[in-house]
Amino acid sequence: MTFYNKVILIGVLVRSPDTRYTPSGSQVTKLALQITPDGKSEEVREPQIVDVITFEKGSPRQGRSLSKGCQILVEGKIQTRSWETLEGQKRSRLEIIAERIYPLKNEKPLRS
Helix, strand or coil: CCCCCCEEEEEEECCCCEEEECCCCCEEEEEEEEECCCCCCCCCCCCEEEEEEEEHHHHHHHHHHCCCCCEEEEEEEEEEEEEECCCCCEEEEEEEEEEEEEECCCCCCCCC
């Protein structure tokens, strides 16, 4: 049996993309995507913020064309990043490593 790590999310960017460069010069862009639960459950659940990371190829184009308030579809894989704080506490964070990002609406984005 083969298992695949694939996720597709639709949401709204809660802030403009943050583009940075690694010491080796690779471009990395971080997005914060707000997703809303499906609403089929009787309990009311709050929207969640998911970190989405893009590397090199997609970063320059996506960083310029996306901004706060844009609705997008993200196709990628789930990754867990773990680290230890200066106080010795172990932390981890779930991230989506984007393979493709599609803008869904041609509407004016919200201003920061």
